Amino acid sequence: MSTSPAPKTRTAARSYHHGNLRAALVAEGLAALEDSERADVSLRELARRVGVSPNAAYRHFADKDALLAAMAAEGFRRFGAAAAAAQAAPGRPAEQLRAQGRAYVKFARDNPALFKLMFGSFAASNRSEELTQAGELTFEGLRAGVAASTRLPRDDERVTVATVYAWGLVHGLSHLILDGQLDEFGDLDAMTDAVLTFASTAGQQR
């Protein structure tokens, strides 16, 4: 009998508590996502990587879309933590809102494939309750920042418009940066900061 442990991926008899295996598959999927095209994330391959049978994986996810939805929802939780930290930082509401914007762009740059999964057509059309709730929580977090910054009631229609405005701006900056469209401007952190600062003072210059 060999004293060296068997490679993890061959340990087919590995046991997980129910919730643990689901979380392990999501975590492995997120790690694989940034290394590959989305089409390459296969439930069968992830099962192999965490050391369980395909059937064990299929007990948690009916198909790949179900796994992708759980991955996107986990992405929203991770992003939500970063955005909440920005929102809770000391400073005036407008500064906190800018920090939320920076956190959005940073998240997109750090996790480009996950960003596109969370905020692209897949998430918009997916009906998973977990994903829908996670996405709504994120929008409400941004709305809270916008409401504080504009000093308007949170359910005011103008806050909805201002929230879509803020989302559109940081979403567009993220896409332009990820696609290399702003490379000629050099320091993209500085450009992001300058744009977000401009945004919070734009009307005053007209």
Next chain:
Amino acid sequence: MSTSPAPKTRTAARSYHHGNLRAALVAEGLAALEDSERADVSLRELARRVGVSPNAAYRHFADKDALLAAMAAEGFRRFGAAAAAAQAAPGRPAEQLRAQGRAYVKFARDNPALFKLMFGSFAASNRSEELTQAGELTFEGLRAGVAASTRLPRDDERVTVATVYAWGLVHGLSHLILDGQLDEFGDLDAMTDAVLTFASTAGQQR
């Protein structure tokens, strides 16, 4: 001899002046683009559709990337015409800038695949002179609108920041709309207008 004309796609002996065939291939490529995935636009198939041999097509485009670059450049010319019309419309500079923003989002919604080709990673990394110039002209057109709206000199650094800001906003709105992320807000023309109006008055509300 039959009196009915041969189907266009079988007329292998069709003759074009040099520039005409290039333009015909680009036009056919643009028509095909919105009907298919980008990967499906093949130079060989386009040659068949316009009724020339593959070799005749390859005399104009060394490979598919060269064709895609020419298609993106033609897209910039079409978009530039729409943006210039918006910029030339009567009204205050801020209104003309909003009209440019509406034209950007409308172009994206009318030509989603072309929009992603023009403003995505392909165009940012492609070194075709025609495409680079067309992209720069577009940015300069937006910069002119921003300079007029802010009453700052066109080469002022703040105009660069404000131009990236305006681009980011309309780019993000376009992506969110194309990906279905704003579907819950109903009338997307109205939401676009409301967001662009908010953008030009944002600082005054803080």
